[in-house]
Amino acid sequence: MSASIPFGGLRSQIPSDVAALGYRLLVVALLCAVLALSSKAFLTPSNLLNVLRQGSLVFLLASGLTLVILTGGLDLSVGANVGLSACLAATAIKATGSVGIGVAAGLASGTAIGMLNGLLVTWMRIPPFIATYGMLWVVHGVTYWYMAGDTIHGFPPGFRALGSGYFLGVPIPIYLMLAFLAAGGVFTRYTTYGHEIYAIGANAEAARLSGIPVWLRLNLVYILSGAMAGLAAIVYLARLNSAEPDIGEPLALPAIAAVLMGGTSLFGGVGSLSGTLVGAIILALVLNGMNLLAIDANWQPLVTGVVVLLAVWIDIMTRQRAGSRA
């Protein structure tokens, strides 16, 4: 199906991209309207900032994942990665008292896991979903072994500001989200690397034949996904002020849901970081709404699971319609 897109396809695709984003913003508006009507607490500045802060955490994790999914791959290990990276960062801060070394430890751990994923996928040629799924459990096991039932909590204020601080009345994670949206947007739209990532997702064989170093680019996206998981771990740790081995587990499914809800296709080659941002906000709104309406938190995996299924279904329907029009 994807092979039938002609060279002019990119230009004719732009209006439908805009339309797709419009539909998603409409979903955001509808969700906001429903929540505003059903809960008085929703339309307060502090709650709206809270939604954005929750969305920014999911976005940081989902942005690296978006690049992986754009190549037609998947990274199921991001949640476990957050767990290990947060625990290592916490240990480093406690051991050295230095925020910088803690941040570096978290980023290094996340990046290292991403590199391993990349090698499993490219060098050992294991299908991405199974390689990163195995990595999920390996990292999970290492984290539980390393922590041995401990919890590390109580970090210096300078570190905690990364997750719970404010600048000009706006939570700091939101600035991080905007910065990475801008950087990621430039990377995907205006650099050769970005275009090559889309090309690999659209048709890996054609990309290879046209001289794109597919092997290197695939490693790059898994490394970036791991590094962003490391960053998300730091922000999350700074917000929770407590490191436990399982803190990343509830984040994996929402991150995947945000990417897919944002219109990035599981089949590769189609999607954008701005879409993922909207997806992350949709998810944050849903979870915030469940909170405000005092719905049992045990329902959250179900809601996120249904969102994932809906998003994939919409993706498939869109592709089928595009296929029948062509």
Added chain:
Amino acid sequence: MGEFTRLATGGRRPVRAAAIPGVAYILVILSVLFAIFASGFTSAANLANIGVQSSILLLLALPMTLIIMSEGLDLSIGAVLGLAGVVLALVLVRGGGVALGLAAALAVGFTFGLGNGLLVAVLGMPPFVATLGTLGIAQSLALVATDGQSVVGIGDALPALYTSTWLGIPFSILVGLLAYLAFHFLLYHTRFGAYVFAIGGNREALRLAGARTDLYHVTIYVLGGLMAGVGALLLTGRMNAGHPIAAIGMEFDAIAAVIVGGTSFERGNGWLPGSLLGVLTLGVLKNGLNLLAVPSSLQVVSIGLLVIVALLIDSIRGRA
């Protein structure tokens, strides 16, 4: 039908069975190592223990073999087993018999298997994401139904059944053996089995040949759900309770056992006896590490490394 089977499988099956698979080497090496270094490993009681502990995993690995052969995956099978176990325990607590409880567990498994099958085969969703979604749904329902607590007070009937023996064979091993025989017959001696090879190997050819591909494809996932229901019977009997998150991660063991056993994600290349060996390998690995007092967290890591070793052996043998 013989001719069709050979065409559908590309004549791959006999070749596969003739070669000694990598998993056999791994199983023997691990067993020898543990026999030397882990005291008590070779005792009759411990070997029987490995069999008992492996039986639930075997129940999941059997349908998982068929699912992976069809170029699919079922990440939800552990969570579905957990939900089925909770439902089974709730039925027992309310005074329903074991038969009614098993029927309820099978109904849960059937529903999720059917859902997975429809999402994958009919809607065309990538199986790993579709079953990740249903994993979340099953997990939520199990947590909500129990409020996150264990369901205790299930009475004596199920634990008594679980600890019963027949000709000296523990109940769970008996169930595992029967399930293996059923799946072996199904895969190698029925038209359905031939279609399973063809769905992974050449789905389009099967469709063009006029077979109801989608029906068979959905059936593969339904078998996965049903076996999760049977597994729930054993797990609940063993734990003497229903626990909503007891089976989380079991799907990883099942997938690992199938991959270690030599079934690959490509072209319907599957081998059921290999999955049996893979299950035993995982059982031996976990049991031996337990005897060596290695924490369970590192056992998970070792299973991941085992999968990588098995894949490496496969790719080296493939190149040779």
